């Protein structure tokens with residue numbers, strides 16, 4: 504009993520002010536809480552998937568300040584002051600992002616488990632490099648694993664989205 | 676699942692070192708956490724406290740000071756692959772960083788964390804050895820410089836004392852006529868074999884200095900002086916024909932271990948192949964430089 508109470512008293516809470524899918528949020532987390540659990544359990548954004556849990560597969564990919572990272576192995580308090588994007592934050596005003604549209608049109612997924620991570624990683628790439636070569640796409644996407652679609656269609660989807668985004672960019 | 680721990684966030688190296696001294700085995704430095712959190716999730720290690728060093732100012736920089744490139748312990752692999760100073764001064768290092776792990780690990784994992792964890796299947800240690808780097812370790816009461824060759828003691832073991840932090844990596848600028856390369860091979864997430872090579876020429880075609888290091892194959896990365904001697908004071912052509920022998924010597928020195936990444940014999944063979952390719956790469960860069 505006494506030990507239990509002591510432990511409870513020692514619990515440490517860290518205030519975390521951050522942006523999640525464009526909305527400012529303020530929460531308290533314990534140091535050991537992982538970003539994936541906070542995103543899924545507190546905010547209900549279950550598009551972020553846990554699979555390998557060891558930073559190999561990319562199913563848990565989220566963008567933090569525009570960069571992909573493995574939310575399965577990233578402490579939630581590190582989101583302090585940062586901008587977190589999950590797959591739920593990608594569509595704007597009910598309109599799918601060109602990457603989402605391209606994955607649908609080019610058959611870039613089958614079961615869809617890897618897809619949120621694939622699309623977010625690809626978004627980070629295209630934000631940095633509007634016209635990546637095939638080789639650049641392969642290098643960047645190397646850590647996102649798909650066990651059913653095959654990578655050809657995923658590559659085609661990304662190339663198609665890149666083209667759409669470039670055309671859109673040149674129109675404005 | 677991670678067990679509950681306390682987080683400390685010191686704002687100086689001294690404070691971090693004092694926390695290490697006070698809490699001993701119960702505390703551990705935490706940088707990117709890409710290795711540490713994995714080991715904690717697996718239950719392989721357990722700590723009551725993690726000491727986040729990312730609030731310590733100045734450790735996240737890359738600077739050119741006179742003819743030395745100073746890299747703090749905290750830049751991530753992504754920071755390093757994109758750094759303009761490094762791109763200009765140490766392209767072989769940038770190339771290595773570009774190929775570490777995957778994009779997500781590169782975005783979070785730090786150079787210092789990579790070196791301090793001393794996972795055998797890692798790239799930076801091998802490159803730093805051939806670039807002649809020194810690592811700076813600091814504790815509350817003292818600071819020292821450690822040549823990269825002496826930093827790694829065994830698999831997962833460095834020469835850092837319990838209350839020491841790695842703060843800086845110092846790399847001398849490349850001599851004008853010198854070239855360096857790092858090549859690796861692997862088919863799992865981490866590399867099976869890595870070979871680093873540095874060659875410096877005199878005004879003519881004689882190799883004035885050569886450094887060879889091998890990593891990943893054995894428990895720790897290693898310089899191989901005996902193999903270097905086979906190339907020194909040779910013409911480029913003579914050195915090219917001594918490469919097979921140098922590769923055998925380096926392969927033997929690697930202390931290759933048979934594991935999931937391949938048999939010892941296989942890794943030894945790859946050491947020789949990568950050494951030859953590294954030499955070709957450096958020689959080609961040299962001749963394209965002289966044509967410009």
Ligand SMILES: Cc1cc2nc3c(=O)[nH]c(=O)nc-3n(C[C@H](O)[C@H](O)[C@H](O)COP(=O)(O)OP(=O)(O)OC[C@H]3O[C@@H](n4cnc5c(N)ncnc54)[C@H](O)[C@@H]3O)c2cc1C
Nearest residue numbers: 704706707708709710711776784785788789791797798841
């Ligand atoms: C899937 C995967 C693939 C990988 N592939 C590669 C690869 O191809 N090549 C490669 O080289 N590496 C690879 N790595 C390793 C990767 O480079 C490291 O995980 C990363 O750089 C470690 O840095 P960190 O900041 O996350 O370290 P942390 O996990 O924070 O720390 C690691 C260890 O170092 C200690 N430490 C950290 N900083 C300091 C300091 N300044 N002073 C003293 N001690 C310190 C910590 O106490 C801890 O014990 C891979 C890792 C993963 C997970």
Ligand code: FES
Nearest residue numbers: 554556558561575
């Ligand atoms: S679940 Fe995080 S990388 Fe696989």
Ligand code: FES
Nearest residue numbers: 613615617649650
């Ligand atoms: S679509 Fe099933 S894992 Fe990629």
